[in-house]
Amino acid sequence: xxxxxxxxxxxxxxxxxxxxxxxxxxxxxxxxxxxxxxxxxxxxxxxxxxxxxxxxxxxxxxxxxxxxxxxxxxxxxxxxxxxxxxxxxxxxxxxxxxxxxxxxxxxxxxxxxxxxxxxxxxxxxxxxxxxxxxxxxxxxxxxxxxxxxxxxxxxxxxxxxxxxxxxxxxxxxxxxxxxx
Amino acid sequence: xxxxxxxxxxxxxxxxxxxxxxxxxxxxxxxxxxxxxxxxxxxxxxxxxxxxxxxxxxxxxxxxxxxxxxxxxxxxxxxxxxxxxxxxxxxxxxxxxxxxxxxxxxxxxxxxxxxxxxxxxxxxxxxxxxxxxxxxxxxxxxxxxxxxxxxxxxxxxxxxxxxxxxxxxxxxxxxxxxxxxxxxxxxxxxxxxxxxxxxxxxxxxxxxxxxxxxxxxxxxxxxxxxxxxxxxxxxxxxxxxxxxxxxxxxxxxxxxxxxxxxxxxxxxxxxxxxxxxxxxxxxxxxxxxxxxxxxxxxxxxxxxxxxxxxxxxxxxxxxxxxxxxxxxxxxxxxxxxxxxxxxxxxxxxxxxxxxxxxxxxxxxxxxxxxxxxx
Numbered sequence: 001x002x003x004x005x006x007x008x009x010x011x012x013x014x015x016x017x018x019x020x021x022x023x024x025x026x027x028x029x030x031x032x033x034x035x036x037x038x039x040x041x042x043x044x045x046x047x048x049x050x051x052x053x054x055x056x057x058x059x060x061x062x063x064x065x066x067x068x069x070x071x072x073x074x075x076x077x078x079x080x081x082x083x084x085x086x087x088x089x090x091x092x093x094x095x096x097x098x099x100x101x102x103x104x105x106x107x108x109x110x111x112x113x114x115x116x117x118x119x120x121x122x123x124x125x126x127x128x129x130x131x132x133x134x135x136x137x138x139x140x141x142x143x144x145x146x147x148x149x150x151x152x153x154x155x156x157x158x159x160x161x162x163x164x165x166x167x168x169x170x171x172x173x174x175x176x177x178x179x180x
Numbered sequence: 181x182x183x184x185x186x187x188x189x190x191x192x193x194x195x196x197x198x199x200x201x202x203x204x205x206x207x208x209x210x211x212x213x214x215x216x217x218x219x220x221x222x223x224x225x226x227x228x229x230x231x232x233x234x235x236x237x238x239x240x241x242x243x244x245x246x247x248x249x250x251x252x253x254x255x256x257x258x259x260x261x262x263x264x265x266x267x268x269x270x271x272x273x274x275x276x277x278x279x280x281x282x283x284x285x286x287x288x289x290x291x292x293x294x295x296x297x298x299x300x301x302x303x304x305x306x307x308x309x310x311x312x313x314x315x316x317x318x319x320x321x322x323x324x325x326x327x328x329x330x331x332x333x334x335x336x337x338x339x340x341x342x343x344x345x346x347x348x349x350x351x352x353x354x355x356x357x358x359x360x361x362x363x364x365x366x367x368x369x370x371x372x373x374x375x376x377x378x379x380x381x382x383x384x385x386x387x388x389x390x391x392x393x394x395x396x397x398x399x400x401x402x403x404x405x406x407x408x409x410x411x412x413x414x415x416x417x418x419x420x421x422x423x424x425x426x427x428x429x430x431x432x433x434x435x436x437x438x439x440x441x442x443x444x445x446x447x448x449x450x451x452x453x454x455x456x457x458x459x460x461x462x463x464x465x466x467x468x469x470x471x472x473x474x475x476x477x478x479x480x481x482x483x484x485x486x487x488x489x490x491x492x493x494x495x496x497x498x499x500x501x502x503x504x505x506x507x508x509x510x511x512x513x514x515x516x517x518x519x520x521x522x523x524x525x526x527x528x529x530x531x532x533x534x535x536x537x538x539x540x541x542x543x544x545x546x547x548x549x550x551x552x553x554x
Contacts, residue, residue, distance in 0.1 A: 085200030101200075120200065129211070136218045143221040158219075158226040165215050172208035179200040 015109050019044045019100070022111035035077045040100065040108065043087060047097035050074055085120055085179035103178040120178065125171045132164035259478045262286045287333065288444055289471040322437040326350070326411045327478040330442070332403045333471030344371055344470045345448035347384075349411055350438035362389045363434040365418060366441075367409050370448060373464045383420040383428040384452065392432035394452045397422065406475060440479070444470055 020041070038057045042048055054060055054074050060067045078098060081087045086104035089096040100108075107117050121129075135157060141147035149157065198206075262281050278289050328348055349366025364386040370378035381401060385393035401407060401422060412419040419429040450460045 079197045079199075082199035082201070083197040083203075085204075088199060088201050120204075132215055136215055139222045140218050142225070143218065149225075154226060155230055158222055161215075161222070162219060165212075165219055168215065169212055172204075172212060176201070176204050176208060179204055 015105060016044060018109035018113075019105050022108035033077075035073065036081055039074065039077055039081060039098075040086065040104065043098060043100045044105075044108070047089075047099045049095065049097045050078060052097070053078075088180060101179045118178075121175060125175065128164055128167045128171055132161065132168050135161040135164060259476065260286075261476045262474065284475065286474040287471055288442060288474075289333070322435075323414050323433075324350075324479050325413055326440065327408060327476070327480070328410075328442070329406060329408045329475040331406045331473050331475075333473050345369070345445045346443060346472060348409065348442040348472075348474075349384075349440075350413065350434075351441050352434070352436065352438050363387060363436055363438055365411060365413055365434055365438060367411070367420065369403065371464070375462060375464075376448065376450065378452065382452075385418050385430050385433065387432050387434045391452065393418065393428060393430035395428045397427045399425070399427065440477070442472060442474060444472060 035057070039053055042053050042056050048056070050071060051062060054067065054070050057074065058066075058070045060070055078087065085101055086107075087098050088101050089098045103118060103120060110117055138147055138149060139157065139161060142149050261284065263284050278287075280287050280289075326349065330348065332346075345368065347366045347368035349368075350364070351366060352363035364384055366384055367381065368384055369381050370376060372379040378396075381397040381403065383393055383395050383397060385391070397420075399422070407422050408424070410419075410421040410424075412421070413433055415435070416431055416433060417429065418433045420427050447461045447463045450462055
């Protein structure tokens with residue numbers, strides 16, 4: 001029988017608790033975008049649809065007066081959070097409730113802590129992308145006949161480029177997972 | 181719980197907002213796609229570069245000469261078995277003859293009798309050569325050895341007697357309008373009809389218009405049967421063999437690049453001295469059925485002498501570049517060919533030298549020549 005690792009569950013719980021604390025701190029900072037913070041706090045507890053969020057945040061149900069305007073406000077706020085990579089929802093299925101992304105959970109958990117906020121594209125990734133582009137440039141110029149590269153340079157340049165290409169591939173996947 | 185008024189400060193975002201997931205997916209895919217395309221385009225160059233650095237001179241060209249007598253220690257530069265239509269071979273003048281490839285052989289055929297009294301008569305040359313648009317000769321060979329297996333298609337030619345002046349080997353600057361001059365390295369047969377007193381199979385070497393070898397091959401070869409003729413041309417040595425048997429040699433050899441040629445002519449020089457045709461020509465009536473059938477041609481060099489050829493090879497590449505530049509598809513310096521995908525598998529660099537496999541180059545160049553001709 002499958003048994004969940006109790007340490008993992010503990011870690012997830014800790015992360016959730018920290019994320020909740022992060023949201024609370026955000027509330028305390030009075031940053032202005034109250035609705036977004038409320039939406040994040042709702043999603044820390046689990047996946048929710050837009051209607052459920054409206055109900056939790058405004059106490060309005062479908063058919064209540066003012067529901068539509070609140071719904072559209074929440075939808076706009078959700079879009080904004082989506083564009084920031086903080087929330088997302090699954091691609092397929094009938095019900096597509098929203099959830100926090102990895103990026104949002106980690107960054108909420110880090111609010112007020114010593115650790116810095118995680119960037120969507122970390123500096124090391126940026127360095128890898130920049131390196132790959134730097135190596136790609138002479139290779140592309142050579143392919144277009146604008147530059148000549150000696151064989152001695154070529155045998156090192158191309159493997160380095162391929163290595164960085166592999167690193168970039170993995171990092172792009174990891175970045176995608178952070179906001180998926 | 182919030183009241184609707186609590187969020188009136190919300191700032192409206194203009195325009196469609198893509199989710200970060202979509203942005204990352206689109207951006208990442210485009211980024212990786214571009215890098216992937218570059219990697220794809222670069223792979224042949226990389227293979228060429230690695231091959232150029234890793235391969236030893238002696239392994240360039242995996243096949244050695246395969247004649248009637250197989251010898252080791254050679255690398256093949258070019259081989260043509262005429263198993264299929266080839267663009268490498270050019271008929272210089274088709275007024276009186278045809279050139280075709282059939283049943284694994286190349287045929288040079290005289291299709292009609294030539295009247296020597298015809299004042300409009302011009303040189304009748306069947307040439308194996310690589311001329312380009314202005315009839316300059318692009319492909320030349322220096323210190324290159326030749327294996328050529330051929331026979332005369334005329335059934336009545338026996339015992340080394342020919343009724344046409346025919347030769348095969350290396351000559352200097354054959355072109356449509358000029359005579360073969362100054363440097364020669366070939367087998368040739370002289371027809372008794374010429375009245376020169378010469379007949380049969382000869383070996384001929386001229387170096388700067390000075391004959392260093394002109395010797396009749398005494399063995400009675402039936403030229404209408406298949407024979408493998410070999411010319412070993414190396415610095416300070418020219419050796420001629422027929423079917424592996426040494427028939428002549430000389431220590432003086434031309435030291436300039438020459439062109440490979442097979443020819444039938446309805447004339448012959450009045451004397452073999454002072455270059456072909458230098459003392460005038462003898463014209464005579466040929467029967468209508470004169471031909472040469474070539475089974476294969478191979479050009480090869482001895483291992484270890486390959487580096488001595490690099491100068492010429494680079495020169496050839498320069499010529500090729502000139503051609504390509506004239507076509508307008510490419511430009512640039514010597515490295516340009518290497519950077520062209522068309523040549524990626526044919527060229528590779530090692531140190532300061534550029535190496536190539538000749539056949540691919542010839543075919544490719546000739547294809548381009550054909551394409552540019554009106």
